[in-house]
Amino acid sequence: MTVAKPILLAEDNPRDAELALAAMEAEHISDKVVLCRDGAEVLDYLYCRGQFKSRLRGNPAVVFLDLKMPKVNGLEVLRTIKADVNLRPIPVVMLTSSREERDLADSYALGANAYVVKPVEFHKFLSAVKELGTFWGIINEPPPESCRSAQ
Amino acid sequence: MESASNHPSQTPRLAAERPKSSASGVGSSVFSLGSVAWFHRLTIEQRVLAGFSLVFVGILIVSAISYHNTSILLTNRELDGRSHDLIQLLNNIDAAMSEAEDAHRRYLVTGEASYLEIYKKVVKQKPTFTTYLSDLIRESPEQQQRVGLLDRMMDRQLSAESKATTQFQEGGFRAVKKMAFEGAGKRELGVIHQVITEMDVHERQAVGRRVVESAAETRNTIVLLGIGALLQLVLLASVYYLIRHDITERRRVAGELQRRGELLEAANKELESFSYSVSHDLRAPLRHIDGYASLLRKSVEHSLNDKAARYLQTISDSAKQMGQLIDDLLVFSRMGRQEMLRTAVNLDQLIKSILSDLRLDLQGRAISWTIAALPEVQGDPAMLRQVFMNLIANAVKFTSTRSIATIEIGVKHPSSTEIVLFVRDNGVGFDMQYAPKLFGVFQRLHRADEFEGTGIGLANVRRIVHRHGGRTWAEGMPDKGATFYVLLPARRRD
Numbered sequence: 001m002t003v004a005k006p007i008l009l010a011e012d013n014p015r016d017a018e019l020a021l022a023a024m025e026a027e028h029i030s031d032k033v034v035l036c037r038d039g040a041e042v043l044d045y046l047y048c049r050g051q052f053k054s055r056l057r058g059n060p061a062v063v064f065l066d067l068k069m070p071k072v073n074g075l076e077v078l079r080t081i082k083a084d085v086n087l088r089p090i091p092v093v094m095l096t097s098s099r100e101e102r103d104l105a106d107s108y109a110l111g112a113n114a115y116v117v118k119p120v121e122f123h124k125f126l127s128a129v130k131e132l133g134t135f136w137g138i139i140n141e142p143p144p145e146s147c148r149s150a151q
Numbered sequence: 152m153e154s155a156s157n158h159p160s161q162t163p164r165l166a167a168e169r170p171k172s173s174a175s176g177v178g179s180s181v182f183s184l185g186s187v188a189w190f191h192r193l194t195i196e197q198r199v200l201a202g203f204s205l206v207f208v209g210i211l212i213v214s215a216i217s218y219h220n221t222s223i224l225l226t227n228r229e230l231d232g233r234s235h236d237l238i239q240l241l242n243n244i245d246a247a248m249s250e251a252e253d254a255h256r257r258y259l260v261t262g263e264a265s266y267l268e269i270y271k272k273v274v275k276q277k278p279t280f281t282t283y284l285s286d287l288i289r290e291s292p293e294q295q296q297r298v299g300l301l302d303r304m305m306d307r308q309l310s311a312e313s314k315a316t317t318q319f320q321e322g323g324f325r326a327v328k329k330m331a332f333e334g335a336g337k338r339e340l341g342v343i344h345q346v347i348t349e350m351d352v353h354e355r356q357a358v359g360r361r362v363v364e365s366a367a368e369t370r371n372t373i374v375l376l377g378i379g380a381l382l383q384l385v386l387l388a389s390v391y392y393l394i395r396h397d398i399t400e401r402r403r404v405a406g407e408l409q410r411r412g413e414l415l416e417a418a419n420k421e422l423e424s425f426s427y428s429v430s431h432d433l434r435a436p437l438r439h440i441d442g443y444a445s446l447l448r449k450s451v452e453h454s455l456n457d458k459a460a461r462y463l464q465t466i467s468d469s470a471k472q473m474g475q476l477i478d479d480l481l482v483f484s485r486m487g488r489q490e491m492l493r494t495a496v497n498l499d500q501l502i503k504s505i506l507s508d509l510r511l512d513l514q515g516r517a518i519s520w521t522i523a524a525l526p527e528v529q530g531d532p533a534m535l536r537q538v539f540m541n542l543i544a545n546a547v548k549f550t551s552t553r554s555i556a557t558i559e560i561g562v563k564h565p566s567s568t569e570i571v572l573f574v575r576d577n578g579v580g581f582d583m584q585y586a587p588k589l590f591g592v593f594q595r596l597h598r599a600d601e602f603e604g605t606g607i608g609l610a611n612v613r614r615i616v617h618r619h620g621g622r623t624w625a626e627g628m629p630d631k632g633a634t635f636y637v638l639l640p641a642r643r644r645d
Contacts, residue, residue, distance in 0.1 A: 013435060015435075015439045015442070015443070016435065016438070016439070019438070019439070019442040019443075019446075022442075022446060067431070068431055068432075096431070097431045097432075097434040097435055097438070098431045099478075099481075118434070118435075118438060119438075120434055120437045120438050120441060120470065120471060120474030121441055121467075121470075121471050121474070122438070122441040122442040122444070122445040122446075122467070123445065125438060125441075125442060126442075126445070
């Protein structure tokens with residue numbers, strides 16, 4: 001069952017996205033990754049609307065959220081997810097370049113499940129993304145869909 | 152971005168306002184006559200004090216003159232009263248002497264004793280008259296002269312008349328017939344009349360003069376009080392103007408300060424968003440450089456020669472180094488903005504915990520430590536920790552070429568208000584001519600291949616120590632070691 005659950009990666013920078021995908025490819029989880037280019041797309045995916053209207057129903061295993069994104073930024077997406085009874089159980093991992101205390105505090109205050117600073121060094125970035133993908137995509141047991149059926 | 156372009160245009164406008172407003176302040180001043188340049192050198196407190204002193208002196212002068220004038224008026228009134236008494240007395244004396252003359256003649260003619268009694272009564276009254284007279288005219292020499300004459304004449308009249316009555320009692324009417332018709336002191340009485348008239352006229356003239364004088368004094372007093380009040384009003388108005396002007400000026404300065412504070416706050420906010428962008432946006436391309444270089448290496452791994460591999464490695468290293476520089480710069484900028492705690496910091500424990508953190512770096516090193524008992528200081532524990540972490544790490548780093556490194560951490564107390572802490576090593580040292588550069592941002596005295604580091608450590612040390620109200624300096628000699636000093640204000644005993 002967990003195999004079917006996708007990993008949602010919100011990343012507006014195509015290079016960062018490519019690097020992240022390259023990292024996950026090494027762990028053979030890249031095919032589970034759904035890439036969103038901004039916050040609005042993330043919300044479209046979660047609410048099954050726009051280009052994701054006809055997608056398979058069900059929440060992703062985890063959402064990797066960049067903070068700085070066009071249209072709707074990471075914190076706003078996070079706020080929306082944690083304010084929605086059906087989306088709240090989804091684990092959200094902030095994956096960002098910012099080490100600012102304010103961002104950390106804001107993210108956790110809004111209910112982020114983890115906060116990871118993208119390391120500049122590629123091998124560190126690689127291992128961080130690998131570990132995140134493995135942990136949240138494979139090791140971690142995602143919340144059941146019961147909330148959704150209760151709707 | 153937008154507010155950044157606003158700053159340069161606002162600053163010169165602020166600068167231009169200043170001289171204009173102060174010039175208008177001088178121009179509109181009541182005292183701007185040129186000759187009172189010294190006045191402008193006085194502080195506002197001195198000016199106000201001077202103003203109030205002038206008012207006080209003015210009140211004193213007006214009061215003194217008013218008192219003087221009023222006492223003259225009072226004296227005049229007293230003198231007037233005395234003059235009236237004198238005139239009254241003179242009238243009485245005149246009447247009494249006439250009565251004496253009249254009574255003794257009647258007695259001489261009729262021999263009636265009742266007339267003699269009337270006469271004798273006047274004789275009895277005479278010394279009282281004299282006493283009163285000399286009392287009333289004691290301040291006027293002219294009148295005294297007249298009174299002397301009057302007194303003599305009265306005596307002579309009365310004694311002549313007494314003699315006549317005695318003759319009458321001895322020789323009867325015949326002996327005094329002539330005197331009975333003419334009066335024994337007729338001539339003296341004439342003189343008395345004349346003297347009394349003169350005195351009366353003199354006294355009335357004096358009264359008249361005094362009336363004129365009093366009127367003049369009263370008028371003067373009123374005029375003086377008027378002018379004094381007017382002058383004091385003007386002075387008080389000036390003082391009021393000064394105080395008001397000062398208050399307005401202070402308000403303006405306060406407003407200006409507040410505006411500048413707001414500008415500063417805006418600038419700070421901007422700096423914050425700038426460093427936020429730096430941390431976020433500048434790191435991304437670095438990550439990409441390093442990432443793609445790695446990916447490239449991986450995809451061409453088999454056909455890569457040593458040179459190409461080194462090039463790729465250099466690309467990665469440079470990206471990492473720049474990442475480190477950015478991180479250091481961010482820490483440095485945060486160090487200047489961060490809220491500072493002020494608590495007691497136990498330096499002994501601080502040094503111990505730093506050394507335990509450095510354990511890994513110290514492995515395989517022979518270092519002889521000399522650590523003095525250190526005092527407690529007042530400050531931000533995390534910041535002070537960074538200071539000593541940097542200094543000790545530096546000492547460890549720059550003694551790495553020594554077979555046996557010696558590092559000394561000590562304290563000096565140059566005065567009761569200051570504490571000097573120092574970290575001394577026997578490392579590579581430095582040339583004193585570069586000492587001023589040591590604490591600069593990204594300043595390095597050694598080549599990157601000798602000792603690694605970005606050159607931010609001592610800049611952080613200086614910034615933190617400055618924020619604690621202290622100073623930093625260093626002494627060293629090439630190849631003879633270095634000593635870094637940190638002066639901190641002593642802990643307040645409160």
